[in-house]
Amino acid sequence: MMRKLALLGVTLAIALAALRPCSSAPQAFAFAIQAVEPDGRPIANATVIVFSLRTIKAVHLGSTNASGWTTGYAPPGDNYIIYVVKVEDGRLTRVPVCLDISDYANAESLTARVVLYPAARVLVTGKVIYIGGIPTGTARIVVLDREGRPVSASLNAGEASLTIGDRQVKVSPQVVEVYGPARDYTFIKRGLGFEALKINEGLVPLGQPVRVRVEYGVLDMRTFTVKSLGVELGSRENPLLFTSTEQVEVVDLLKVSMEGQLQSLKADVAAARSQVDAYERMGFYIPEIHDLLRSGEEHLSAAERLYAQGEAPEKVIALMERVYAIANDQIPRRLGFLREIAKVGATVMPSFLAVFAAILAFYFFDSQRSKMISFSLLYAALVLAFAYVYPGFRLLWSLDRSLFLATVGGAYVAFFAIAFLLPRVIKEPELPGEVALGGLIAVAFTLGKRYSKVKATRTFITVFSIAAFIWAFTVLATFGAVYTKIEERGFARYAANVVVVKRVANETPQPLNAALDPLLFEGRSGVGNYSLTVMNRPDVSLRVAVSAAGREAIFRFAMGLDPRDLASQRATFAIATALLEEPSLVLPESAWRNLGLRGGEEVDVVFEVPGYGTAKLRMRAAGYFVESAFENLKDPDGTPLRPFVQRGGRTLYANVTEVVIVTPPQLLLSLFAPSEGGYSQVFYVYRIAAEVTEEAAGLSFINDVVDRRGESYVAISCYGGSCTRVY
Known part of the structure; x- marks a missing residue:
């Protein structure tokens, strides 16, 4: 040939x-x-x-x-x-x-x-669901041979x-062999000049035993890492075999991703149970955490049952989110709190055991040699006893053996020196006369020793109680707060009836999940008409150039607000509400006047971010905001409603003259998105607000948000002028 x-x-x-x-x-x-x-x-x-x-x-x-x-x-x-x-x-x-x-x-x-x-088709449909993250783009379809190798190999x-x-x-x-957002799809489309194969389709050869893997990526919003997930159709023992060009294998990503999440949550719950069992084996008594774990298992069973019955995905997702928060946030943080308490207690306890052993040695023995031997034996016995009954000792041994040995050995050496070496330097006075501070200490020590020999039992109980009390107080005082859900009623006054959801970690705003967090507001009685607040990331260098009639204004920050938010703040925004029905721009008053705008003009807007490229838009100038009023626009908790940057660990909010507002906010979420689809890599959702019509509905909603989301989520409900915050 x-x-x-x-x-x-x-x-x-x-x-x-x-x-x-x-x-x-x-x-x-x-x-x-x-x-x-x-x-x-x-x-x-x-x-x-x-x-x-x-x-x-x-x-x-x-x-x-x-x-x-x-x-x-x-x-x-x-x-x-x-x-x-x-x-x-x-x-x-x-x-x-x-x-x-x-x-x-x-x-x-x-x-x-x-x-x-000749080929049959694989069609990918549906939306990826990932609890705690968002999809990063369109799924890829990879065709493999029966052995799992790329089909081109065979x-x-x-x-x-x-x-x-x-x-x-x-x-x-x-x-x-690879379809979707890949090189071959792009080159064939550009070469033909049209899309002969959709980005969610793949072609599989007829008459060949194959396997098909559908891969999709998600951005975990809690760890900010991209994870690659997927599902494989067919196996070595039971491969796919297509016989007609009319055959279409449909892969529903909603079904696939939800089934994958249910399996992942099972593993999370099993891991949480393993942690709880490990703590119990060390001697911790944790019935509340057991109840919390049981609640998570019940929610997971309910989610599996609803999914099998074909219930609406939103109902299943709500239960899955609760399970995720319990297994990955609430239980680990409570166990972590116990671990820190036990760890600190284990490092402090040897010092009290050494004091107690020294006192007992002085109770029962007079000779120096007997005291030293009894102190050593009593200290060793107490350490072994507490290692058996106090879980903190075993925990510290498993976490940091060097620290355990240092605290146990250090306490022994320090108190041996104080009890047996220091008295040789500071002698008891034998003649009356002027007594120095060292002599007073020696006298007090001598009187205490003699009293303890007369009232041995009473002194034993008293000293042990005092030592135990001081130890417990020292350990508990080390921690200022215990992890739990906190509800602060009446923490602020606010004129509007509104609920606000956001994330805050170390006093710094964090992005929300643009795919899943809006679902929190769907189907809620008494809470509705939610709106997004979108801002540029604090770690990107954004440049926004607005041009009109030969003039140009430059801005460093951009945020997206819902038209309803703009229309409701008439003291802050001077806008023509009719113009907000199309993509519009709202500028600082000073920039508006410098550009000579009157309202309704079309302006050229260029968004430029190093590393992400440039986006050019033609938008309508809807109006301006009064800079002093916008600067005072804040959430119920006092957080300014504008973009921010991080400098030296501090959160600094943007100068109002450097901010441009885009409406609707979804427009910003579409800029600088990955080529394969998904949400913006530059603009994130930082806040979701909604109207509340009943106080009870608002309180129920914010508690549900924290139960479903857990770590770092803050939910606020204001009704009748009074606000409640849950976190």
Whole structure:
């Protein structure tokens, strides 16, 4: 076959050379490509795309003739990828073949024979659900062979030969195996000039045992890490086998992701139970945490039951969020609090045990040698006893053995020196006269010792009680707060009846989940008409240029507000509400007047962020805000309602003259999004507010938010002028 192919290539090259002008002969890359069926029959009207990696565009677009052949030329010295596809009625009907010759920019000619396999379709539908995160873009479809390798490794896609000087270099055509937001999809779409295969579709060869993996990414909003998740259809023992081009395998990402989340939550609950069991084995008595864990298990069972019954996803998600908060936030933080208390107690306890052992040694013995021996034995016995009955000792041993040995050994050495070495330096006075401070200490010590011998039992009980009290007080005083849900009623006064949800960590606002957090407000009685507040990230360098009538204003911050929020603050915003029905811009009053705007004009807006590119928009100038009033616009908890930056660990809010407001806020969420889809990488949701019509509804809602979300979420409800905060 290769001999025939080479002979045909030479003949074809001679023919091509005869047809083109002599002056251009050494300045073109010639190619001859044949498309065939798997059984070798030629395929007419297949499309050949020669794509340049230098210019990122097609330099040749041709079709095969009745014999399956196409010939042509391309500029020499370029890095090419060649695609052979079959388009019928505007859609790809066969598995595309890719011939990557980008490493052979000095090639003079190419002769190739490629096999186009009839294909069935894989269609990805639905929305990814990830508790605690958001999807990062469109899913990818990867076609594998029965063994789990890329299908190109086992599927013959033809053969090809390159001519480079007097050498013949063999290259292997490859079937396209990755679909969705990938290189091949983009290049084929750009080469054809239209979308012959949708971004959520993939092609699978007929008659071949295959497996299909659907991959999707999520951004975990709690750890700010991107996780790759997915599902695989088919297996080695039971592969997929498609027999008709009409077959369509539908993958519902909502179903797949929810099933994956249920399994993930099972693992989270099991891990939480393992932690609780480990603490109980160390001797901790934690019935409240047991009740919390049992509640999480019940919520998980209810979520599985509702999902199996086909209930609305929102109901299942609400239960899943509660389970996630219990297993990944509430239980770990409560156990962490216990761990810290026990750890501090374990480091302090040896000192009290040493004091107690020294006192007992002085109670019962008079000789110095007996005191030292009894002190050592009593201290060792007390340490062993508390290591058995006090879980903090075992916990400290498991966490940090060096610290455990240092505290136990250090207490022994320190109090041995105080009890037995220090009295040799500070002597008891034998003659009356002026007594110095050291003598007073010695006298007090002597009197105490003699009293203790007379009232041994009473002194024993008293000293032990005092030591235990001091130890407990010291340990508990180390902590200022215990982890729990806190509800602060009447913490502030606020005129509007509103609920506000946001995240705060270390007194710094954190982004919300743009995909899931709005679901908190859906289907709620007494709470409705929610609105988003979108701001640029504090760690990006944003530049917004607004141009109108030859004038330009530059801003460093941008935020998105709902039209209803703007219309309700008439003392702050001077706007034409009719203009807010389309994408609009609201500027500081000083910038508005400097640009000579009157309202309703179209302005050019350029958003520029280093590392993310530039976004150009044509927007309507809706009005301006009074800068002094906007500066005083705050949430019920006193947080300014504007973008911020971080400097030296401090949160600094933007100067109002450097802020531009965009409406609707969803427009900002669409800027600088990943190429494969998803939400903006520059603008995040930092606040969601909604109207509340009943005080009880608001209180119920904010408690539910914290129960479902847990860590760092703060929910505020204001009704009748009084506000309640839960966190």
